[in-house]
Amino acid sequence: MHAYWNWLVGKKEDFTLEARIFHAICLAVMLCLTISVPINYLLQLPELCVVLTLFVLLTALLYYISRFKGRYKASVAVFQFFVAAALIANYYFNSGMNGPTYAMFLLTFVVSVVISPPRQYALWLSLNVALIAALMTLEWVRPGVIEQTYQDTTGRYIDLLFSYVALAAFAFLIAGYVRKAYNRQREELVAQAAALEEANHTKNKLLSILGHDLKEPLASLQGYLELLADFDLEEHERHDMNARLLTMTKNTSLMLSNILAWTKSQGHNFTADMQKLFVNEALHHVVELTKSISQKKEISFAAHLPEDLAVKADSQMLALVVRNLLMNAIKFTPTNGNIYLSAHLDGNTCTIIVKDDGIGIPSSLQNRIFSIDSGSRRGTASEKGTGLGLMLCKEFTAIMEGDLSFESAADHGTTFYLKLPAVTLPMIQLDQKQEDLETLQLWN
Structure with a gap:
């Protein structure tokens, strides 16, 4: 029923709050007046029954034009003037000052507001007051102009009682709907303010990271260039300096790549390009990069990715997530350590595992490891980072409808589990790509 009611008044994404309230009022008016028609017929007020029926039909038409044709402003304007005309007719056919019309005028103004x-x-208040004052003055000056339609006091009692109950119920429904809509909108504003504050905090943290972590490689590069300009370095000194600068440059490049990827993900139109991918093929260049970097730190790296294992994921996101996990493993694994990359099928889920026997994650950090507030620890070779990589991994995994978890103990290493929806792809695709590669090599 709640979903059906939301459909009747319109979704908040498609209509303003005022338009949805107008739709709710139209529905309430049609319901109340539809009930009033047979009651007035029993009270022997046929002319009023006709007026009420016409008003129900016109209200239904205005509701349709606003809700389904998008002409809210025009519908409201017509509704206001037609309500005024209907109240004049109701005043005339329903005993004037002795009837319930003056209360309807008051409720009408509340609805207009x-x-x-x-x-x-000001326009609707002036019109409302002017109409009821003119009608009451006319009836007072010319007592016979408004016919008393009640047959007896019982009829008047029933009409006034029912009118009060109907008007009170109508006012209650409108006030309840307005208050509920206001509270919902206030909660959304509070949530938006909290999100804005969090985004501002993240931005400040990011700027601080950039200012701090870009300073060191730039200073090192400047110092190296000054040395080259002022001194003749030995070959082994040049080699050592080049190796350190290359490592710094790669770390800085990865940091900037993560920041750019995260910044892009904050855009409103950011979406994942979900495709069916062979895990081995999608991560091939990540594996080669990891081999190269791990060798320079003298870390053993092994990868086992079955060729027929496939997932549904965004290829760039998948590569970025796994690359960050592997770079973290290298960062926190000492020389002569071991890193393993593997994947296996578990029902309808493909689990990609990145395991190392490094220094692990302290228990004090584990609860906020996927947050930018987790901070940045230096690696086993004093490598630096932004603290942004794991947060980015978590966000991208969620976008791909996957799950990222970990197990870790101090001095006993860390294991990350990346779970994504598994799919089935015919191996002929992989065989065909291998044949194309062999043909290309033959031509070369």
């Missing part, structure tokens, strides 16, 4: 722009309040 709810559904109209603030700049129109």
Whole structure:
């Protein structure tokens, strides 16, 4: 019922709050007046029944034009004037000052305030007061002009009682809907403010990281160039200096890559390009890069990725996540350590595992390891990082509808588990790509 009601009044993504309130009022008016028609018929007020029926039909038409044709402003304007005309007719056919019409005028103004722009309040208040004052003055000056339609006091009692109950119920529904909508909008604003504050905190943290971590490699590069300009270095000194600068450059490049990827992911139109991918093929260049970097730190690296194992993922996101996990493993694994990359099928899930026997993650950091507030630890060879990589891995894994978890103990290494939806791909695709590669090599 809640979903059906939301469909009737319109989704908040498609309509303003005022438009949705107008739709709710139209529905409430149609319901109340539809009930009023048979009651007034039993009270022997056929003319009023006709007026109410016409008003129900016109309200339904205005609701349709606003809800399904998107002409909210035009519908509201017509609704206001037609309500005024209907109240004049109701005043005339329902005993004037002795009937319930004056209460309807008051409720009508409340409704006008709810559904109209603030700049129109004065217009509708003036019209409302002017109409009821003119009608009551006319009836007072010319007592016979308004016919008393009640047959007896019982009829008047029933009409006034029912009118009060209907108006009170209508006012309750409108006030409840407005208050609920206001509270929901206030909660959304509070959530947006919290998100904005978090984004601002993240931005400040990111700028601090950039300012701190870019300073060192730039200073090292400047110092190396000054040495080259002022001194003749030995070959082995040049070699050592080049190796350190290359490592710094790669770390800085990875840091900038992560920051750019995260910044892109914060855009409103950011989406994943989900495809069916062979894990071995999608991570081939990541494996080769890891081999190269791990060799320079004298770390043993082994990868076992079955050729027929496939997942549904974004190829760039998948590569970035696994690359960050492997670079973290290298960073926190000492010389002569071991890193393993593997993957296996577990039902409808493909689990990619990155395991190392390095220094592990301290228990004090494990609860916030996927947050930018986790901080950045130096690696076993004093490598630096931003603390952004694992947060990015977690966000991208969630975008790909996967899960990222870990197990770690101090001085006993860390194991990350990346779980993604598994799919089936015919091996002929892989065989064909291998044949194409062999043909290309033959031509070369």
